[in-house]
């Protein structure tokens with residue numbers, strides 16, 4: 001049976017491989033590393049369906065000068081990387097036009113609205129329904145001033161009908177006792193559940209895929225053999241080839257270099273993020289928390305709690321700067337005064353980031369049989385099952401349940 005090659009075994013590629021397999025396709029999943037060692041290894045584990053707001057929105061621009069001047073601010077651009085970032089940044093600018101922001105909000109909301117419709121049956125089919133927590137996420141505010149600064153976000157969620165509940169005073173500590181009394185107001189997003197271990201989810205999905213006959217190949221994809229306007233085979237470093245009559249490119253932040261090999265450049269950058277996994281935190285938590293004014297997130301995970309966030313624009317090759325992870329832990333302690341962070345490990349990962357925040361999900365505009373699933377930014381875990389569903393429909397020739405125009409590869 002002719003096979004489909006899925007390039008990249010992060011959460012997006014593994015989800016697509018499993019989805020195609022359960023639709024009866026013969027699939028080979030290719031990665032140069034072990035599955036799940038990219039961005040999908042250490043994300044904040046959140047099914048963050050309320051976090052689709054475009055990064056180019058006016059409230060971000062308003063804060064950008066302050067953030068960029070603060071070495072501990074939530075966004076940092078390494079000066080030496082600035083020249084390489086300029087073309088991406090100009091597109092980011094373009095994505096901040098008010099009409100564009102509205103369209104991008106809608107494109108994110110359409111995906112987020114259907115996340116559980118796709119995710120729950122997907123996890124059930126994989127026998128992994130128990131990876132999801134029951135509790136949602138609390139967004140924290142010390143006072144009305146901080147809350148007002150996040151009002152635009154809440155207003156967009158209200159417009160698109162995302163569930164949330166405002167809590168004040170001790171009602172917050174009633175559901176999350178580890179929080180400081182400095183937090184006077186919170187918004188509970190009950191549907192922002194989390195997975196217990198995002199890396200283990202990738203590994204478990206890969207194991208199911210292989211147990212059901214899926215093939216896994218280790219190799220660095222360096223080229224494509226083309227035929228009749230499409231692709232006939234994948235070329236690996238060292239010269240080996242793998243036949244494929246269809247190809248799905250989902251190599252996270254590295255998909256840009258694969259797309260260039262196909263003469264189909266995409267403006268993909270990496271927004272580097274950090275986490276600290278605290279094995280013995282000395283507190284227990286039920287919900288994940290975000291504190292917008294302090295720009296960090298904490299998620300209870302299997303094996304302790306995870307503190308993370310931040311955006312660093314420095315490309316794919318620069319060494320990590322773990323001072324950024326330490327800043328986040330310091331801020332987390334402001335929210336969780338009894339948090340102990342001695343027993344911890346730090347990590348940096350490459351979010352695949354497009355300048356308009358919306359992922360690319362769809363066919364190549366140039367090559368028959370080639371599909372892209374990349375640029376999921378801060379929401380790759382959240383969007384994984386939905387992306388797999390949409391790519392599955394496209395490959396099967398079934399009309400997808402949503403209009404895929406906002407996610408097309410040639411929109412830039």
Ligand SMILES: Cc1cc2nc3c(=O)[nH]c(=O)nc-3n(C[C@H](O)[C@H](O)[C@H](O)COP(=O)(O)OP(=O)(O)OC[C@H]3O[C@@H](n4cnc5c(N)ncnc54)[C@H](O)[C@@H]3O)c2cc1C
Pocket residue numbers: 007008009010011012013030031032033034035036037038039040041042043044045046047048219220221222250251252253254255258272273274275308309348349350351352373374375376377378379380381382383
């Ligand atoms: C700090 C942080 C927190 C985050 N928190 C969340 C969150 O709470 N919720 C959420 O939904 N998302 C979150 N994200 C985003 C999410 O992790 C990413 O969007 C997602 O992991 C991207 O998955 P991917 O499969 O596209 O890429 P990756 O996981 O990076 O996988 C890409 C794979 O492609 C392989 N590859 C690359 N090039 C080649 C090649 N040439 N040949 C062969 N293989 C290749 C790599 O080895 C890798 O395994 C977070 C990210 C970070 C960094």
